[in-house]
Amino acid sequence: MNKRSLFKAGLAAAALAAFSLTAFAAEPLKAAWVYVGPVGDAGWTYAHDLGRKAVEKKFGAKVKTTYVENVPEGADAERVIRDLAAQGNKIIFATSFGFMEPMLRVAQEFPDVKFEHATGYKTAPNMRIYDASFYQDTYMAGIIAAQMSKTGTLGFVGSFPIPEVLRNINGFTLGAQTVNPNIKVKVVWVNTWFDPPKESEAAQSLINAGADVLLQNTDSSAVLQTAEKNGKYAFGWDSDMSAFAKKAHLGSAIANWGPYYERAIGDMLNGTWKTTRTVLGVPDGVNDLIKISPAVPAATKAQVEKVKAGLKAGKFEVFTGPIVTNEGKEVLAKGKTADQAWKDGVNFYVKGVEGKIPSGN
Amino acid sequence: MNETALLIAAALASGTPLVLAGLGLLLNEKAGVLNLGAEGMMLVAAIAGFAAAFHTGEAAVGFVAGAAAGAGMAAVFGLLVIWLNTNQYATGLALSLFGTGFSAFVGVSMVGKKLADQTPNAVPLLADIPFVGPAFFQLHPMVYAAMALAAVMAWFLYRSRTGLVLRAVGESPAAAHALGYPVRRIRFMAVLVGGALCGVAGAFLSVVYAPLWVQGLVAGRGWIALALTAFATWRPARVLLGAYLFGGVTMMQFALQSAGVQIPSQLLAMLPYLATIVVLVLISRNPVWIRVNMPASLGKPFHPGG
Numbered sequence: 001m002n003k004r005s006l007f008k009a010g011l012a013a014a015a016l017a018a019f020s021l022t023a024f025a026a027e028p029l030k031a032a033w034v035y036v037g038p039v040g041d042a043g044w045t046y047a048h049d050l051g052r053k054a055v056e057k058k059f060g061a062k063v064k065t066t067y068v069e070n071v072p073e074g075a076d077a078e079r080v081i082r083d084l085a086a087q088g089n090k091i092i093f094a095t096s097f098g099f100m101e102p103m104l105r106v107a108q109e110f111p112d113v114k115f116e117h118a119t120g121y122k123t124a125p126n127m128r129i130y131d132a133s134f135y136q137d138t139y140m141a142g143i144i145a146a147q148m149s150k151t152g153t154l155g156f157v158g159s160f161p162i163p164e165v166l167r168n169i170n171g172f173t174l175g176a177q178t179v180n181p182n183i184k185v186k187v188v189w190v191n192t193w194f195d196p197p198k199e200s201e202a203a204q205s206l207i208n209a210g211a212d213v214l215l216q217n218t219d220s221s222a223v224l225q226t227a228e229k230n231g232k233y234a235f236g237w238d239s240d241m242s243a244f245a246k247k248a249h250l251g252s253a254i255a256n257w258g259p260y261y262e263r264a265i266g267d268m269l270n271g272t273w274k275t276t277r278t279v280l281g282v283p284d285g286v287n288d289l290i291k292i293s294p295a296v297p298a299a300t301k302a303q304v305e306k307v308k309a310g311l312k313a314g315k316f317e318v319f320t321g322p323i324v325t326n327e328g329k330e331v332l333a334k335g336k337t338a339d340q341a342w343k344d345g346v347n348f349y350v351k352g353v354e355g356k357i358p359s360g361n
Numbered sequence: 362m363n364e365t366a367l368l369i370a371a372a373l374a375s376g377t378p379l380v381l382a383g384l385g386l387l388l389n390e391k392a393g394v395l396n397l398g399a400e401g402m403m404l405v406a407a408i409a410g411f412a413a414a415f416h417t418g419e420a421a422v423g424f425v426a427g428a429a430a431g432a433g434m435a436a437v438f439g440l441l442v443i444w445l446n447t448n449q450y451a452t453g454l455a456l457s458l459f460g461t462g463f464s465a466f467v468g469v470s471m472v473g474k475k476l477a478d479q480t481p482n483a484v485p486l487l488a489d490i491p492f493v494g495p496a497f498f499q500l501h502p503m504v505y506a507a508m509a510l511a512a513v514m515a516w517f518l519y520r521s522r523t524g525l526v527l528r529a530v531g532e533s534p535a536a537a538h539a540l541g542y543p544v545r546r547i548r549f550m551a552v553l554v555g556g557a558l559c560g561v562a563g564a565f566l567s568v569v570y571a572p573l574w575v576q577g578l579v580a581g582r583g584w585i586a587l588a589l590t591a592f593a594t595w596r597p598a599r600v601l602l603g604a605y606l607f608g609g610v611t612m613m614q615f616a617l618q619s620a621g622v623q624i625p626s627q628l629l630a631m632l633p634y635l636a637t638i639v640v641l642v643l644i645s646r647n648p649v650w651i652r653v654n655m656p657a658s659l660g661k662p663f664h665p666g667g
Contacts, residue, residue: 038465038576040472070465070576155619188618191630195580196571201375205615208367221473222571229479244475355621 032089033067036096043219043238051257073098133281135171137253142175145213155211196222282311366496376608378562380507382586383600385558392551393531393658397453400583401460403563406431408468410564411574423568431560439552446662465576515597531656534663592641
């Protein structure tokens with residue numbers, strides 16, 4: 001190789017590099033979502049997909065989004081996340097608690113890809129977490145539930161006894177107690193996020209046990225439809241479910257993920273992405289209780305609005321002491337408000353919830 | 362008191378899809394054909410039934426569509442195993458895998474759709490009797506139809522001539538063939554009726570019980586029905602008992618939870634399977650009965666003149 005050809009080769013290489021740089025700049029950012037259920041579940045996954053669509057709308061040609069639905073939590077999830085990273089997605093969102101460990105393993109293999117996990121608690125240099133505050137929704141739902149209940153017993157269909165779900169049960173109970181201090185809350189666990197016939201059966205058993213207003217932390221509209229069939233009340237969960245039950249629907253506890261997804265993609269495009277833990281809620285426009293039924297008295301609606309305004313202004317905290325467990329132990333002193341660490345460690349039922357938390361999950 | 366009545370009603374409703382599918386599979390197996398495709402047939406029938414009920418607003422149309430879809434799936438299976446002599450186990454498994462995927466694929470547009478509201482069910486006069494009314498007489502007509510079907514099936518298999526021939530085909534197809542009975546056609550009819558009943562079970566889940574469509578709605582109930590026929594030693598009355606027992610224990614574990622009983626819910630979730638198997642094994646443990654009831658040629662292909 002003589003000097004001249006070396007020079008030529010160098011020139012060619014420089015041109016190629018320059019060309020690939022400009023090409024890279026024009027390439028849209030590839031972002032992928034991993035869903036635990038079908039997009040059409042009308043609940044949890046559907047809500048996340050609305051967030052994905054909000055990203056497409058806002059960023060247009062700058063992003064290219066894909067999603068994989070119905071991914072089981074476990075070994076399959078790891079394979080799916082790895083595939084998405086290998087296909088050149090630069091940011092991947094995993095939208096279920098059980099995707100945490102698989103995502104963490106894949107994150108270590110792809111240091112130049114950014115990973116985002118919903119509702120978890122583990123981070124890495126290229127993996128961060130985001131979460132909503134559904135307990136703010138359930139607190140508001142509790143106010144309405146206690147007002148509408150004739151039997152003084154509310155029912156809750158739980159998925160798995162993890163801190164998030166326990167916070168939601170406790171928030172629901174505390175909200176209900178502001179209306180009726182003697183309210184009882186019964187809990188039935190189905191040990192699944194999504195099994196409509198089973199969710200219906202659990203709802204039916206709560207109704208049979210005297211509960212007349214139900215709330216659920218599972219992903220289908222089955223509980224709401226079971227309440228409708230029995231002439232009882234219930235709430236929509238994750239997204240607007242008012243269409244599923246004309247009479248039974250008292251309101252829908254929702255999460256509107258768009259604002260967070262837009263923020264995350266913005267961080268990627270501006271190069272400002274860093275590992276954080278983001279807990280969103282009513283103040284961020286993420287959580288809300290919407291479509292409150294006309295059957296709910298105006299005074300109760302006003303009480304809910306007042307709570308909402310307090311949450312928005314940061315003046316109100318759902319978990320404010322004194323908080324006592326249903327075994328009589330004080331977990332938060334009078335006048336204290338819960339911090340994040342306290343909320344992360346919720347492993348008890350507050351006073352008013354019946355029964356004991358199933359051990360081990 | 363009233364809670365017990367409601368628990369009984371819930372157990373009967375919960376067991377009904379298992380009764381329907383279990384009896385269908387029993388008929389199949391009595392004719393010597395084992396169809397492991399129950400889960401797939403039920404899923405395809407569930408989406409067909411839901412779509413039909415959604416578009417017409419009639420639950421009855423949903424049941425007809427479900428039965429037709431189940432029979433259609435069974436017809437494919439029957440042609441393969443009866444006339445082409447493919448392996449029954451592999452073909453049945455393939456049918457289940459296909460049905461799972463196919464129902465998810467065609468059902469995409471039906472997810473999140475809502476059926477017309479159901480009218481409450483009540484048998485006139487009887488529904489008003491305290492305790493007995495809410496326990497037994499406020500259920501969907503299909504629940505009673507499933508009970509009647511068990512009686513009809515028992516009569517057909519053990520008291521009718523056609524049933525005797527069908528059992529002969531399941532025991533010794535060669536002997537039945539020698540007597541001039543069309544073994545393959547009889548088996549095919551049994552497979553079709555079995556598929557149709559699995560179809561009605563699937564439609565019951567999506568049209569009445571849930572009532573909604575989502576991917577994988579049947580959630581393993583097809584496999585449970587298959588196990589039920591074997592544990593019930595191929596006797597209709599025991600299929601009925603096992604199905605209601607399974608439904609009953611399922612509902613019982615939820616009721617225990619809502620009553621605040623201190624048992625880990627994961628353990629409770631296991632109970633229905635455990636209790637059903639234990640009870641059926643106990644009442645069916647007589648080896649002579651098992652030999653008498655199990656179709657001798659179950660799962661074996663038949664070649665006339667072979």
